[in-house]
Amino acid sequence: MALRFQRLFLTLAAALLLALQAGCTSLFFYPDQQVYLTPDRLDLAYEDVWLTTADGERLHGWWLPAQGEPRGHVYFLHGNAQNISSHILNVAWLPAEGYDVFMIDYRGYGQSSGSIDLEGALHDSETGLRWLDGHLDDELPVFLMGQSLGGALAVTLASEWVPREEQPALNGVILDGTFSGFRGIAREKLGNFWLTWPLQIPLSWTVPDDYEGLDHIHRISPVPVMVIHSIRDGIIPFHHGLALYEAAGEPKTFLRTDTGHGGTFILPEYQRALLRFMEEHRENSD
Numbered sequence: 001m002a003l004r005f006q007r008l009f010l011t012l013a014a015a016l017l018l019a020l021q022a023g024c025t026s027l028f029f030y031p032d033q034q035v036y037l038t039p040d041r042l043d044l045a046y047e048d049v050w051l052t053t054a055d056g057e058r059l060h061g062w063w064l065p066a067q068g069e070p071r072g073h074v075y076f077l078h079g080n081a082q083n084i085s086s087h088i089l090n091v092a093w094l095p096a097e098g099y100d101v102f103m104i105d106y107r108g109y110g111q112s113s114g115s116i117d118l119e120g121a122l123h124d125s126e127t128g129l130r131w132l133d134g135h136l137d138d139e140l141p142v143f144l145m146g147q148s149l150g151g152a153l154a155v156t157l158a159s160e161w162v163p164r165e166e167q168p169a170l171n172g173v174i175l176d177g178t179f180s181g182f183r184g185i186a187r188e189k190l191g192n193f194w195l196t197w198p199l200q201i202p203l204s205w206t207v208p209d210d211y212e213g214l215d216h217i218h219r220i221s222p223v224p225v226m227v228i229h230s231i232r233d234g235i236i237p238f239h240h241g242l243a244l245y246e247a248a249g250e251p252k253t254f255l256r257t258d259t260g261h262g263g264t265f266i267l268p269e270y271q272r273a274l275l276r277f278m279e280e281h282r283e284n285s286d
Helices: 002-021 024-028 084-090 118-134 149-161 182-190 197-204 213-220 238-247 268-280
Strands: 047-052 058-064 072-077 099-104 142-147 172-176 225-230 252-257
Touching (some): 047 099, 047 118, 058 084, 058 118, 072 118, 072 149, 084 099, 142 149, 149 172, 172 268, 213 238, 225 238, 225 268, 252 268
Parallel strands (some): 072 099, 072 142, 142 172, 225 252
Antiparallel strands (some): 058 099
């Protein structure tokens, strides 16, 4: 019986290893194509935006213009599940506060073509920021905002964008409920399942370690960083936000919240905290 169990375990482990060998990064992405909510149902003006990536994928996004005189622009990168139509409530309140919002679906999400992987998502996030630069004709501030997975993508994007002095120049980077590294969170999640617990270290090694937020977030300085994390986050534990904040360079701000994962901006007090951060950093750092 013991030998049979051992063989079964080794077979299952080998199957897991083979499935993840092509990339444990598939654990980070849960796209779908269902339409959950559109801007017009929230009485928001919007435009459909279509972008073509350098490798030929067609990405879909929404441009939500500010109501009244615009105060700035927010480029929003969403979390790992569903698509922009299920994440829109996180930013739907910003146009009324004077901020244009641009949000895209990564490849394989929503109406965007292709199949998702980590390299593709990073490429898509940069494609969106380059599109934004080509469609701005003002000197208003630009803020990069990422939630959960989107925050991890934002760290990688900004840590390369800022040192290269790319345009548009960023006035601030906002990270909400973000994990501190792709490999680190993979190991943590694999360790929570009895079958993968013994293999959490070797399986996590299938995730590239080139994009660990803890290793790169300091490169965003002197652009201000705001890290937001909830003590009640049941998906990405609170210690991830603290670690990112500690690794970030100055200037930096930490906002401790108490909502569920992805629920920060249902509360007006947290909306106001974000608006204060953006108002404080409307001018680019030298």
